[in-house]
Amino acid sequence: MMVIVLHNAPEALKKRLALRLMEVRNGVYMSRCRGTVRDQVWRHVNEHIGDGNAVLAYRETDGGSMKHRHIRSDRSFVAFDEAHAAIADPRQSL
Numbered sequence: 001m002m003v004i005v006l007h008n009a010p011e012a013l014k015k016r017l018a019l020r021l022m023e024v025r026n027g028v029y030m031s032r033c034r035g036t037v038r039d040q041v042w043r044h045v046n047e048h049i050g051d052g053n054a055v056l057a058y059r060e061t062d063g064g065s066m067k068h069r070h071i072r073s074d075r076s077f078v079a080f081d082e083a084h085a086a087i088a089d090p091r092q093s094l
Contacts, residue, residue: 001059002038004029004045008052013045046071 006014006027014027020041021029033041038058045054053072060067 001032002030002041003057004041005055005057006045006049006052007054008050009054010048010050010052013048013050013052016044016048017041042069 004017004021006017006029009027014023017023017029021031023029031038031041038056042056045056049071053070055071056069058067059065
């Protein structure tokens with residue numbers, strides 16, 4: 001399972017992701033896929049994000065811990081437990 005959150009991303013990138021992933025909210029995409037597919041999608045996001053930023057959150061294929069990756073993000077990853085995660089602005093208290 002992976003979740004990608006885009007901010008200020010080009011419309012072409014959003015449309016491309018919406019073709020392959022489920023868009024659950026504007027700029028938030030989810031999918032269940034293998035690690036190789038996840039890496040290909042993330043590479044595509046990296047190449048086409050422009051001046052925007054993105055966050056990828058996913059669970060390792062071994063069923064273990066949650067991982068995350070950022071592209072020009074001013075936000076921090078906050079893990080509440082192994083099953084839930086959230087993206088929070090570090091300038092605001094939780």
